[in-house]
Amino acid sequence: MAFINFVRDYERIARFRLGTFEGMMGPGIVFSLPIIHQIQKIDTRVTVLDIPRQTNITKDNAPLDVDFLVYLRVNLDDAEKAVLEVEDYTSAVVGLATTTLRAVIGDIDLDDVLSQRDRINELIRARLDSETARWGIKVTNVEIREIDPPRDIQEAMNRQMSAERVRRAVVLEADGTKEAAVTVAEGEKQSAILKAEGARQAEILAAEGDQQAAVLRAQGYADALKAIHGVASGVDANTMTLQYVDALKELGAADSTKFVLPLELTKMLGNLGDLTSQDD
Template identity: 85%
Template structure:
């Protein structure tokens, strides 16, 4: 008895035969024989990762919290890397994004963080994309949603 899988245009399937990688398949019909084959689906559409709010310290030792999004997709030609090179690529990207944010913010003063959001987005995107490329992942965009400076600075800005 075989299991018939219908793979959509935006999906690919990694098929394993007795644990050995056979290749990427789809779109269309992919047949898997239970016990002999196992499959793992992967979506090649853009995915949005909501990175949890991060406490960061700027170059001038100001403590700020930043909330941001990472937009990514699995590169069609390298989809097998997202399965074979990293166990959970979304968790890996979240971890990498948090450390990359800390590194970028640590090199910038608070004034620059507050005034150069687009530049910071591009710096983070470029660094992330360089690292995730070996996993078959393309980071298409990074978007800082919110920057919360310390209370005393917020009060001074409101005056």
């Protein structure tokens, strides 16, 4: 009498004939004969393994309690390895994950373990996947759930974080004071520049005013000289002679008995004699 086995899409059956492996069967209906066939069913869906909490020592000798999850599945192309190469692949993966975690944590300092969880997850996953490939197992993901340092380390970390916050506050305050001083100095610099520029412009304007005033005064003197020259050029010799005669009259009315006459005056008096003789 044959047994009928219904194999789902996510399942495979390893069938042995008198102890000899025949292959992976399914999905669908798989027959097996009593005594002749032995079968072992494999689930190819992703399975989650909860790795028990364990104490690990970091690179700087700090003890940490860590527990994590491993997500794995049987590779369809190599499903027979999960039957032929390992007796219980689940237990094998748990043991391998435990030793892999200790190796990874032992190469990393405490601060990095606490701050680089994603990196540690990927390191564990890559190492597990390379080891379990010979069993036909694919490790798809690793997630650390808890990392618990001892109480004394936790207290030291809290003090360190408090000191770091104080340091950042001091740095921010110093930066603010520095920026304020720079702003004030920049304002004073701009003010001094503006004052100097204003004084320079004032001096330039004053110099330009003095220059224009000097030009105007010189222009006035030049115009006055031109006017005097124009009037003088219109006076003839007879007019000048009469002016000298009037001057002599004023001299004659004075108390002085001796007079010094310029040469030009004697010439004009000679001209005056000529004029009177012409009239006779």
